[in-house]
Amino acid sequence: xxxxxxxxxxxxxxxxxxxxxxxxxxxxxxxxxxxxxxxxxxxxxxxxxxxxxxxxxxxxxxxxxxxxxxxxxxxxxxxxxxxxxxxxxxxxxxxxxxxxxxxxxxxxxxxxxxxxxxxxxxxxxxxxxxxxxxxxxxxxxxxxxxxxxxxxxxxxxxxxxxxxxxxxxxxxxxxxxxxxxxxxxxxxxxxxxxxxxxxxxxxxxxxxxxxxxxxxxxxxxxxxxxxxxxxxxxxxxxxxxxxxxxxxxxxxxxxxxxxxxxxxxxxxxxxxxxxxxxxxxxxxxxxxxxxxxxxxxxxxxxxxxxxxxxxxxxxxxxxxxxxxxxxxxxxxxxxxxxxxxxxxxxxxxxxxxxxxxxxxxxxxxxxxxxxxxxxxxxxxxxxxxxxxxxxxxxxxxxxxxxxxxxxxxxxxxxxxxxxxxxxxxxxxxxxxxxxxxxxxxxxxxxxxxxxxxxxxxxxxxxxxxxxxxxxxxxxxxxxxxxxxxxxxxxxxxxxxxxxxxxxxxxxxxxxxxxxxxxxxxxxxxxxxxxxxxxxxxxxxxxxxxxxxxxxxxxxxxxxxxxxxxxxxxxxxxxxxxxxxxxxxxxxxxxxxxxxxxxxxxxxxxxxxxxxxxxxxxxxxxxxxxxxxxxxxxxxxxxxxxxxxxxxxxxxxxxxxxxxxxxxxxxxxxxxxxxxxxxxxxxxxxxxxxxxxxxxxxxxxxxxxxxxxxxxxxxxxxxxxxxxxxxxxxxxxxxxxxxxxxxxxxxxxxxxxxxxxxxxxxxxxxxxxxxxxxxxxxxxxxxxxxxxxxxxxxxxxxxxxxxxxxxxxxxxxxxxxxxxxxx
Amino acid sequence: xxxxxxxxxxxxxxxxxxxxxxxxxxxxxxxxxxxxxxxxxxxxxxxxxxxxxxxxxxxxxxxxxxxxxxxxxxxxxxxxxxxxxxxxxxxxxxxxxxxxxxxxxxxxxxxxxxxxxxxxxxxxxxxxxxxxxxxxxxxxxxxxxxxxxxxxxxxxxxxxxxxxxxxxxxxxx
Numbered sequence: 005x006x007x008x009x010x011x012x013x014x015x016x017x018x019x020x021x022x023x024x025x026x027x028x029x030x031x032x033x034x035x036x037x038x039x040x041x042x043x044x045x046x047x048x049x050x051x052x053x054x055x056x057x058x059x060x061x062x063x064x065x066x067x068x069x070x071x072x073x074x075x076x077x078x079x080x081x082x083x084x085x086x087x088x089x090x091x092x093x094x095x096x097x098x099x100x101x102x103x104x105x106x107x108x109x110x111x112x113x114x115x116x117x118x119x120x121x122x123x124x125x126x127x128x129x130x131x132x133x134x135x136x137x138x139x140x141x142x143x144x145x146x147x148x149x150x151x152x153x154x155x156x157x158x159x160x161x162x163x164x165x166x167x168x169x170x171x172x173x174x175x176x177x178x179x180x181x182x183x184x185x186x187x188x189x190x191x192x193x194x195x196x197x198x199x200x201x202x203x204x205x206x207x208x209x210x211x212x213x214x215x216x217x218x219x220x221x222x223x224x225x226x227x228x229x230x231x232x233x234x235x236x237x238x239x240x241x242x243x244x245x246x247x248x249x250x251x252x253x254x255x256x257x258x259x260x261x262x263x264x265x266x267x268x269x270x271x272x273x274x275x276x277x278x279x280x281x282x283x284x285x286x287x288x289x290x291x292x293x294x295x296x297x298x299x300x301x302x303x304x305x306x307x308x309x310x311x312x313x314x315x316x317x318x319x320x321x322x323x324x325x326x327x328x329x330x331x332x333x334x335x336x337x338x339x340x341x342x343x344x345x346x347x348x349x350x351x352x353x354x355x356x357x358x359x360x361x362x363x364x365x366x367x368x369x370x371x372x373x374x375x376x377x378x379x380x381x382x383x384x385x386x387x388x389x390x391x392x393x394x395x396x397x398x399x400x401x402x403x404x405x406x407x408x409x410x411x412x413x414x415x416x417x418x419x420x421x422x423x424x425x426x427x428x429x430x431x432x433x434x435x436x437x438x439x440x441x442x443x444x445x446x447x448x449x450x451x452x453x454x455x456x457x458x459x460x461x462x463x464x465x466x467x468x469x470x471x472x473x474x475x476x477x478x479x480x481x482x483x484x485x486x487x488x489x490x491x492x493x494x495x496x497x498x499x500x501x502x503x504x505x506x507x508x509x510x511x512x513x514x515x516x517x518x519x520x521x522x523x524x525x526x527x528x529x530x531x532x533x534x535x536x537x538x539x540x541x542x543x544x545x546x547x548x549x550x551x552x553x554x555x556x557x558x559x560x561x562x563x564x565x566x567x568x569x570x571x572x573x574x575x576x577x578x579x580x581x582x583x584x585x586x587x588x589x590x591x592x593x594x595x596x597x598x599x600x601x602x603x604x605x606x607x608x609x610x611x612x613x614x615x616x617x618x619x620x621x622x623x624x625x626x627x628x629x630x631x632x633x634x635x636x637x638x639x640x641x642x643x644x645x646x647x648x649x650x651x652x653x654x655x656x657x658x659x660x661x662x663x664x665x666x667x668x669x670x671x672x673x674x675x676x677x678x679x680x681x682x683x684x685x686x687x688x689x690x691x692x693x694x695x696x697x698x699x700x701x702x703x704x705x706x707x708x709x710x711x712x713x714x715x716x717x718x719x720x721x722x723x724x725x726x727x728x729x730x731x732x733x734x735x736x737x738x739x740x741x742x743x744x745x746x747x748x749x750x751x752x753x754x755x756x757x758x759x760x761x762x763x764x765x766x767x768x769x770x771x772x773x774x775x776x777x778x779x780x781x782x783x784x785x786x787x788x789x790x791x792x793x794x795x796x797x798x799x800x801x802x803x804x805x806x807x808x809x810x811x812x813x814x815x816x817x818x819x820x821x822x823x824x825x826x
Numbered sequence: 827x828x829x830x831x832x833x834x835x836x837x838x839x840x841x842x843x844x845x846x847x848x849x850x851x852x853x854x855x856x857x858x859x860x861x862x863x864x865x866x867x868x869x870x871x872x873x874x875x876x877x878x879x880x881x882x883x884x885x886x887x888x889x890x891x892x893x894x895x896x897x898x899x900x901x902x903x904x905x906x907x908x909x910x911x912x913x914x915x916x917x918x919x920x921x922x923x924x925x926x927x928x929x930x931x932x933x934x935x936x937x938x939x940x941x942x943x944x945x946x947x948x949x950x951x952x953x954x955x956x957x958x959x960x961x962x963x964x965x966x967x968x969x970x971x972x973x974x975x976x977x978x979x980x981x982x983x984x985x986x987x988x989x990x991x992x993x994x995x996x997x998x999x
Contacts, residue, residue, distance in 0.1 A: 140998045420990050430869060434930065436998040614979055617875055619986035643881075646874050758870045 005816050010034075011681050011809025012792065014088050014663055015216070015224040017817055020232035024204055024365075027225055029820040031084035034091040035064055035072030037812070044071065049575065051081075051498070051506035053149055053491045054089040054666045056179075056373035057219040058500025060579055061086055063094065063492050063511040070094050070492050070512055077820070079578045081199060081504055084818070087220035089666060091815055092678055094492065096671035097512075102473055103487035104516025114485060119517065119527075122484050126441070127531035129467045133439050134166065139417070143170035143428045143437045146386050147444035148178060148375025151496025151508070153551035154521045155377075156558070157543060158443070159385030161525060164409045165534035165542050169417040170437060171388045172425040173381040174445040177767055178374030180424070181340035183382050183389075184764030185349035185371055188615070188638045189357065190601050191608035191630070193382055193393055194563050196356075197332065197368020198581070198593045199502045202226055202236075204366030207328035209239040209321075211352055212263070212338015213372060216247035217663035217793055219501075223247070239321050241266065242338055243658065244688075244729060245722025246794040254321045257724040258311035260656040261343040261645030261771045267351030268642060269307030270322050272299040274358060279326030284360030288599030290630050291637035295354060298639035310642070325355060330366025337374065337660065342770040346763035347615040347640035357635045363597035370501065377498040383564045384555065388422025391555075392562035393602075393609035396421065397623055400606070408558050410536040421620055424765030426451075426758070433460045441469040443521060444488065448477035448743060449668040449735035452756035452767050453711045458744060471524060474670045477735050480743040488521050489514035496522070496548045497574065503581040503591075505566070507574035522548055560585075563595075563602045563609070596635075604633030615640040618762025645771045647757055649726070653709060653773035655689075656727045659752040660770070663793045665733040673738060677813045685734040685750050686787040687716040687776070690727070691798055694720045701797065701804065702782025706748065709755040709774045715748035717787035718778075722798040728774055730755070731795075841957055842897035848950040849890040849901045851943070855980070856883035857911035858943045862936040864912065869933065872987065876940075879983065882976040883947075889969045896965065930995040934988060941984035948977045 008016060010032075019028040035041070047062035060079030064072040073094055077084035106122035107114040133141045144162050146155065155173075162171040183193045190196070202208065202225045216223040229235055230251060240252035241263075249255040258266050274280060275296055285292050304322075308315040325331060333356065339348045353369055361367035373379055385391035394401035396418045406413040423431070429451070431437040440461075451457045461468060461481045470482040479485045493514040499505045514520070526543060534542035545551045549571050559566045559582075568584035568591075581591035595602075602608055611626035613619060615638060621629075630636055649656060664681040665672040672678040687705050694700060703718045707728060714730060723729055730752035736743055745754065757772040786804040789795035797804050859880035866872040884905035891903035951974035958967035 137998050140994055420993060423994075426870070431994060431998075433868070436930075436994055614982065617879060617979055617983035617986075618871070619979070619983045622982075643878055646877075759874055760871065762871060762875050 005818055007814040007816055009809045009813050010088050010091055010815040011677055011807060011813040014220050014792065015227055016085065016815070017819065018231045019228050019819060021228055022233040023206070027083050027203060027228060029077040029083040031075050031077050031818040032086040032091060032815055033072065033074035034815045039064070039066060039071050047074065048509050048511035049076070050492065050508040050511070051579065052086070052090040053376040053498070054093055054671065055087070055219055056375055056378060056501045057081065057087070057221050058376065058504050058506055058579065059086055059090050059221050060506055061090060065511050068512050070097055081500060081502070081579060082221045085221045085224055088664060089672060089678065092813070093666070093671050093675045095676070096674040097490060097492055099474070099674045101475065102515045102518065103475060103479070103485065104518055105487060106517070107485035109483045114480070114482070119519070122486060123527055123531055125484055126469050127528060129439055130166070130532060137438065139166050139168040140170065141437055142166055142168045142439045143432070143441070145425060145428065145440060145442045145445065145447065146173045146381065148173055148175040148373070148378035148381050149444050150377060150521050151494070151498050151548070152377070152380040152384055152555060153496045153548045154525060155380050155384035155386035156391060156555045157522060157525045157529070157551055159391055160409060160543060161529050161534065163385060163390070163416050164411050165529065165532065167415050167417055169388065169420065170423045170428050170431065171386060172423065172428060173378070173387045174425070174450065175375060175378040175381040175387050176425040176765060177450060178337070179340070179378040179382070180387070180766040181345040181349050181761060181764040182335070182371035182373060184346045184613070185353060187610035188346060188350045188612050188763070189353035189636055190596070191603035191610055191612065191633070191636065192563055193609055194595055194602065195370060195501060195503050196362055196595045197370045197502065199225070200593065201332040201366050201368040202229060205236050205330045205332035206366070207239065207324050207331050208236050209325060209331065209333040210248050210252070211241045211333065211335045212340070212342065213334050213336035214242065214244070214246040214248060214660070214794055215334060217661060218336060218374065219372070220663065237324055239324050243724045243727050244794045245798070254317055254324060256313050256317055256321055258313050260658055260727060262311040262642070263339055263342055263348035264344045264351065264640055265302060265307050265310045265642040266313065267348055268299040268302035269304050269318055270325060271295065271351060271354060271358070272302050273304060273319065273322035274326050274355065275299065277322070277326055280358045281360030284599065285358055289357050289635045289637050291639065292358070295637045295639040298641060302642070328361070330364070331356065331359060331361045332366060332368050332370070334370040334372055336372040338770065340764070340766055341768055343645040343768060344615070344640065344643060345761035345766050345768065350615065350638050350640065354637050357637055363594045363599070368594060373501040376500070379499040379501065379503070383499070388424065390416070390418070392559040392564055394562070395609050395611070397611060397620065398606070409542070410538060411542070412537055426760050426765060426767055429457070429460055432463070432466055435465055438465055439467045442478060443471045446476045446478045446668040446670065446735070448481060449751050449753065450732070452753055452769060453758045454751055454753045455712055456758065471521060473518070476668065476670060476737055477743040486524055487516065487518040488524065489518050494520035494522065494548070497552060499582065504579040505569060505574065505582060506579040507571055522551065599635070601633055601635055603630060603635065605631065608633065612636065612638065613763045615763050616643060646759055647772050649773045653775050655774045655776060657707070657709065657730065657755060657772045657774035658727060658770040659730050659732040659756065661733065662731050662790055662795060664790060665731070667733065668735050669733045670737070677809050681807050681809065682788065682790050684788045685714070685716045685731060686719045686789040686795065687714070688719045688721040688723050688729040688789070688795060689776070690723050690725045691720055692725045694718070697778070699778050700782060701802070702785045702787055703778045704780035705776045706779045707755060707774050707776045709757070709772060711757065712754035713749055714752060714754050715779065717782070717785065719787040719789040719795055720798055721795055728776060732769065839897060841961070842894070842899050844950065844954055844957065845890055845894045845897055846899055846901065848947065848954060849887060849894065851947045851950055852883045852886045852890065853906045853911065855940070855943045855947050856880045856887070856905055858940050859883065859980070860908055860911060862940055865936055866933055872933070875983065879980050882980065886973045886976070889973060893966050893969050930991070933991060934995055937984045937988040941981055941988070944977055944981040944984060948974065948981060951977055
């Protein structure tokens with residue numbers, strides 16, 4: 005069978021197809037060296053947890069160890085394909101340095117302990133604080149990488165048991181704006197579009213979304229359309245020359261922080277060229293007059309100046325958007341982590357509403373997620389929202405949730421919006437939160453302004469619990485460390501960015517005394533002796549499947565209705581999209597067909613927020629604005645970014661990811677193929693900036709902002725002039741210091757600014773000003789940045805070695821049609 | 827429109843006085859917001875949002891100076907600069923400040939002050955909008971219609987922020 009180096013060719017072989025046709029299957033598999041399929045004892049069903057795409061796969065097990073993976077050909081998401089992280093990163097599960105025993109801090113040092121001791125400490129400190137200072141002194145910070153069942157239990161413990169509103173996930177950093185923008189436009193979270201819209205679209209607009217690196221398999225689907233008959237045209241908005249930008253018909257590379265101006269100008273052009281569906285707007289939307297008025301001053305010429313993009317390119321982009329027959333748009337961090345995040349993402353929704361392009365094949369919006377289970381963090385209530393998209397400012401929804409949980413409605417905190425992560429940290433800083441329970445995330449690398457974060461988290465008065473699978477920068481600051489099981493070692497479900505629910509089954513036992521997150525949370529609830537209003541245990545379940553059944557009841561009748569699903573139904577075959585219920589027994593491909601929304605005042609999840617101030621819209625205001633539950637065209641004025649470039653800090657600084665790593669590299673750096681592809685931090689600048697400062701490839705630059713400094717080798721890439729890019733993956737756990745910089749910093753977040761979008765509360769990693777100077781010349785070294793991604797060297801490559809995986813990255817591809825790789 | 831023209835020309839006319847008063851009040855509101863921002867640097871969202879929406883009041887000051895000319899007023903189109911505003915506010919506020927040694931209580935007090943100031947400005951805009959309609963002064967009406975919604979947003983923000991933080995400050999502080 006054909007084999008291919010999937011580090012050198014991350015998207016694999018092409019299987020071209022035309023509009024309206026089915027995407028051909030291609031089954032990718034990778035097994036450990038020396039293992040052949042006949043050696044495998046069993047294949048266990050799962051899906052990927054290293055990005056948001058939800059690639060379905062089977063885990064190969066031999067002698068009770070994971071030995072490889074194979075894509076599931078029948079799955080609607082990936083049709084058998086896997087990305088490089090899917091193919092290789094399972095090896096991290098088998099690392100020798102997994103956390104295998106609970107650790108507790110004694111005399112300032114973390115020492116090995118046992119579960120009873122550690123959990124008594126955790127539950128004991130929680131109870132003490134509840135008695136002394138009340139529920140508002142307790143906070144929970146979770147992730148986008150646990151399973152649905154775990155989030156639902158966490159939300160129940162925090163909201164229904166302890167009664168704190170301080171619950172959030174690191175989804176706040178990656179997908180909060182996706183949720184917020186959907187709540188603004190449709191008054192409810194829930195992805196309108198479907199991945200299959202790629203099969204039908206004639207124009208695909210990709211906003212701040214380096215899909216080629218964040219969702220390699222979805223990008224392969226677009227590449228296959230591009231290489232087939234009647235390919236779609238692409239519009240790309242990105243300050244970097246990403247693979248998406250390189251494939252685009254029009255590439256707009258705006259000045260960082262100006263997305264709202266760009267979008268307003270495009271909308272103005274659509275409206276003035278009458279590329280709008282007036283009938284649809286009249287029947288299905290409110291707010292068109294306000295939108296028209298708001299965008300009126302945003303001419304192409306003004307936007308060209310503010311965004312520093314040629315007016316002719318803006319006009320061409322507007323023409324493509326305006327004349328598309330089937331328009332698909334996708335949005336990610338270039339909008340979500342930049343200035344005016346929600347306002348910008350909402351304008352993408354507005355393009356679809358005014359063009360009447362929702363709920364039909366090829367006509368969809370994908371407000372993307374960054375993490376595999378982020379959708380569940382949002383829908384199960386672990387991001388602070390109430391579960392199943394219940395509205396915290398609708399008393400009837402709170403009463404209904406109290407019925408499901410059998411608690412007094414007063415026990416569920418709903419007197420104010422849930423506390424977002426960055427505000428929780430402020431409460432930790434001011435000492436009003438004294439207990440923080442972190443699950444599956446590494447804030448000591450992933451949050452902005454790390455010097456501040458380290459200070460906040462290492463305060464004596466804070467009791468910090470960290471539950472993870474590896475020692476990290478954050479576990480080193482903890483009072484108690486709880487060793488968790490991960491993917492392949494526990495059972496549960498999760499939902500991808502197009503609402504596809506997958507079951508992930510346990511393949512092997514976790515190492516040592518590590519336990520599934522669900523078991524740890526159930527243990528915590530038992531030790532706290534949380535009770536419902538009849539005195540029975542509040543958390544009544546003991547297995548993932550029981551929790552799933554409980555969750556189904558909680559979701560009944562809500563937009564994310566899971567009542568038609570079961571573990572049995574999810575076994576074999578394809579993942580299934582919610583809503584799945586009596587009305588949609590096989591799931592629903594697209595939301596909002598025929599202009600029907602979840603936006604009725606009594607039903608909707610959210611009344612929205614002011615896009616500039618973040619103030620929640622009052623229920624009475626919303627009822628007056630949108631009594632019958634139409635889509636809301638929400639307009640926003642452009643506001644200049646908070647930190648602008650200056651003589652002292654002349655560059656814009658943006659951070660982001662590379663294809664070969666995930667988050668803070670805890671798994672991907674323990675995967676040889678991935679680590680070798682991107683072993684060390686780098687910084688990118690443009691050719692013109694390099695020429696002006698007489699820098700060249702491989703020079704060591706010191707990048708500084710008022711918050712800190714990072715040193716990194718320079719890659720001269722296709723990024724726009726005046727912008728520096730740093731990947732955010734690199735921290736300190738694999739350096740001598742362990743949890744903080746020794747000398748020059750390596751983590752991009754040493755430099756970032758503490759500022760967040762007032763509407764979505766997402767921290768802004770893609771604004772801020774920086775200075776850079778060369779501290780050491782290259783002397784023959786090139787930057788170790790990948791050469792086949794957005795960090796590719798621009799122009800002649802000289803001696804820069806190409807990114808290759810060689811024999812250790814050879815992956816088998818089985819093509820549906822021809823059986824031959826091309 | 828002779829009576830309207832006459833009214834505009836009269837020295838010390840009531841409409842002119844209202845515009846002048848609002849011009850002062852918007853400067854005050856900008857000052858209150860900038861002061862709040864300054865006091866709450868550690869509360870990042872308050873720090874940035876207060877500064878962003880202080881700009882609205884500063885823009886209103888410019889527009890009021892523009893329409894003021896029709897009523898024989900010579901108002902400064904430049905909003906009071908930040909340092910002189912802050913100095914004035916600090917003098918006024920020193921007494922109030924002294925009562926709060928808890929910084930988080932000060933946040934609540936500052937938000938309350940912004941809300942009250944914005945409420946006053948909002949009512950002033952209401953008066954001007956009504957007057958403009960009676961006088962059929964479309965220019966003044968347009969200014970009122972474009973500025974007043976932003977005043978309401980400033981008010982709602984102060985209210986929402988207070989609602990969001992009150993419990994944490996009062997219960998766990």
